[in-house]
Amino acid sequence: MKKTQNYVTGQWIEGKGEGVPMFDAITGEIVALSDTEGLDFGEILHYGRTTGGEKLRKMTFQERGNMLKSLALYLMKKKAAFYELSYRTGATKVDSWIDIEGGFGNLFANASLRKLFPNQSYHVEGDPIDLSRGGRFMAHHIMVPKRGVAVHINAFNFPVWGMLEKCASNWMAGVPAVVKPATNTSFLTEAVVREIVASGILPEGALQVITGSARSILDTVESQDVVTFTGSATTGRLLKSHKRILEESVPFNMEADSLNASILGEDAVPGTPEFDLFIKEVRNEMTVKCGQKCTAIRRIIVPQNLVEDVQISLGKALDKVTIGDPRLKEVRMGALVSKDQVTEVRDRVQELAKTARIVYGDLDKIETIGADAKKGAFLAPIVLLEENPFSNLAVHETEAFGPVSTIMPYKNLDEAITLAQMGKGSLVSSIATYDNKIAKDYVINAASHHGRIMVINRDMAKESTGHGSPLPNLVHGGPGRAGGGEEMGGMRGIKHYLQRTAIQGSPTTLTEITGIYQQNAEYKEADQHPFKYHWEDIEPGMSLKTHRRTLTDTDIINFSNLTWDHFYAHTDITSLDGSIFEKRTAHGYLIIAAAAGLFVYPHKGPVAANYGLEECRFLRPLYHNDTIYVRLTCQQKVDRDVASAEHPSGIVKWYVEIFDALTDEKVGFATVLTMVQKKQEVFVEMTSDKVDDYLSKLTADMTPKWGVMTPQHMLEHMEFTYKIASGEIQDFEVATPEKILEKVHASLYNYDKFPMGTNFPLLEKDKLEPLKHPDLATAIEKFKGQREKYLAFYEENPEAKLKNLVFGELNKYEAYLLDRKHLNHHFEQFNLF
Secondary structure, three states: OOEOOEEEOOEEEOOOOOOEEEEOOOOOOEEEEEOOOOOOHHHHHHHHHHHHHHHHHHOOHHHHHHHHHHHHHHHHOOHHHHHHHHHOOOOOHHHHHHHHHHHHHHHHHHHHHHHHOOOOOOEEEEEEEEOOOOOOOEEEEEEEEOOOOEEEEOOOOOOOHHHHHHHHHHHHHOOOEEEEOOHHHHHHHHHHHHHHHHHOOOOOOOEEEOOOOOOOHHHHOOOOOEEEEEEOHHHHHHHHOOHHHHHHOOOEEEEEOOOEEEEEOOOOOOOOHHHHHHHHHHHHHHHHHHHOOOOOEEEEEEEHHHHHHHHHHHHHHHHOOOEEOOOOOOOOEOOOOOHHHHHHHHHHHHHHOOOOEEEEOOOOOOOOEOOOOOOOOOOOOEEEEOOOOOOOOHHHHOOOOOOEEEEEEEOOHHHHHHHHHOOOOEOOEEEEOOOHHHHHHHHHHHHHHEOOEEEEOOOOHHHOOOOOOOOOOOEEOOOHHHOOOOEEOOHHHHHOOEEEEEEEEOHHHHHHHHOOOOOOOOOEEOOOOHHHOOHHHOOOOEEEEOOOEEOOHHHHHHHHHHHOOOOHHHHOHHHOOOOOOOOOEOOHHHHHHHHHHHHOOOOOOOEEEEEEEEEEEEOOOOEOOOEEEEEEEEEEEEEOOOOOOOOOEEEEEEEEEEEEOOOOOEEEEEEEEEEEEOOOOOOOOOOHHHHHHHHOOOOOOOOOOOOOOOHHHHHHHHHHHHHHHOOOOOOOOOOOOHHHHHHHHHHHHOOOOOOOOOOOOOOOOOOOOOOOOOOHHHHHHHHHHHHHHHHHHHHHOOOOOEEEOOOEEEOHHHHHHHHHHHHHHHHHHOOOO
């Protein structure tokens, strides 16, 4: 029988024991054996801290984010195989989509968070703090990656999502992970990890996985490690009290199964959209993943006069749920993960039924499609009714982790809130109401007991992700029974793996440490105007002091007429009595505009555009005939993604200080953002002389670094593309599909090389066309002549736009960008550089 393997210390290792069987939830067959006997968990954790941790910590947030994005794109291409395995866990296609592509979605979402972090390996948090009146002693907070490993102990219900929702955060933080999935479904986790390892995208040591028992894994955790647990509250409390966790003060994040409640608002009566949405939500939460979700609705809290309506409507909705082999299109609910789980759920239902009564479903009766109910881990949906929820507490304390939920009545909203709170803490609650007062009262009073609350109504229904769907940019966790932990939550989730440290010192020192210019730090006088530098060459503190300008009466009046801003302080000096103004006052935006006029560099350069204004303060009025000067200083650099037709660039935040030239008093400041182009250092700029020089090195016997072209084939291919570029050949259809043409066209502006082996649409892959010229020398002359025709065409027709087979319509500049990339691609192909 096949065993799953463990990926640890850089290799796939099979356990040395007999192994524990994992079963197909539908057929009952053994899928594989799980075995971890012989693994040294102390060595595994040490390997992660050193090999994986050292590499991840050196990466910037932007590099880590792009790494996650690449991994997500890679895994999406491999998803079909994961679905086939997921069906064996009892999951339907929809269930599998939540687990598999939902997991990949966490990678995408966390990758996007790189935009919120600086372009360095650590984070600077919050605002600077002045600790002295003189402004020479200050503080800030930084957050650096912990030097340990994230140990993730996961539940069986989401073998992919459970791993990636946690790992996405720790990888973004620069911390490696050791993942311990639940044994029952670890065969699916193993399959995904195999593809992750095969991709080579993550640094070695960033991910290790243990696919079986790991009872002693916490024995060697250290203070710099982070442990997360998802599962039952009982097991979580046991792990949280582990001697090593306490001795080393190891952060322990617990997300436990909870008795989540959904409330039907008193206004949501039958016939309203909210009533229908409520029934649909409860049905979905009972049947998606066969109810095996830590966020599923376990308690259905409804107005006492609507209990019967809810019971009837929910029963009708559940009647439509078909159960069986999840591979079949007509099946809407699969199986529980194992027969052991079926037994456990049955036992819990029987405990609940001591006071509540089953009003829908039968523990001993089930009809299945395409599967043998006796062989698989099947269970029909069960709805109970607890008529005395204030005195019978089992419904608030006992969880049946399957397709089971209990209806209970309330008399007024206060009772509903109390019932929701009696679960002693949950991951999520929801309320269906179109009355925003009811919604507010419930949310404010119930929020203390829930990690997330969703208000269900007709306005949000079409775009809702549902009661039970944790989202990567929202906190996932809850108080009390739910474990008291937090996962995900956007930047919050990443910060769990960072150490927050307060730093104190002079503004100049803290500028160097944080990478952000701090007020009163020493300026770094720029050798030339800062707007003449590319993004890479600008550094925080780089500064320019401008010349002066006097604000005149005429400036103020003209600005009023131009903007229609006729505020009395600018236009009616007879009305100044009792105001804070003494004379005709310059508009605040005139001051900002005048400041820009002083610091803006007029000529074309790397600064591509004004990106916005982030902060602006006027410290005192400026009057007519006051003279100002400006100090322009780089405050911070922020990387950005570029997907449109523009060159790679980053954002520079400029700290603009405006001074009264007479007194040198600061009278205003602003943070101005500019988009600054990055250097192009990838491609050689191809002048005719350089082309001649490179071609002089080309010989007929040269072999390419990739592909099957000979030197002459390469030249004849490029001669043909120059005929297209010069307009001689235009009778063709663009080969690139319309839906991706804009993206392909925009790629001309980036600094990425054409991939090796890129295939020209008119050439058959890996097959050589017959040569047209007698020899290489002739091919070189024909190539040069055609290139000259291309250059001459655009000299004579600078506004022309011509079709390209791959990139669509190109103007002169875009034709130049293509020419540069194309020549570099083929000259590199034959090692001419």
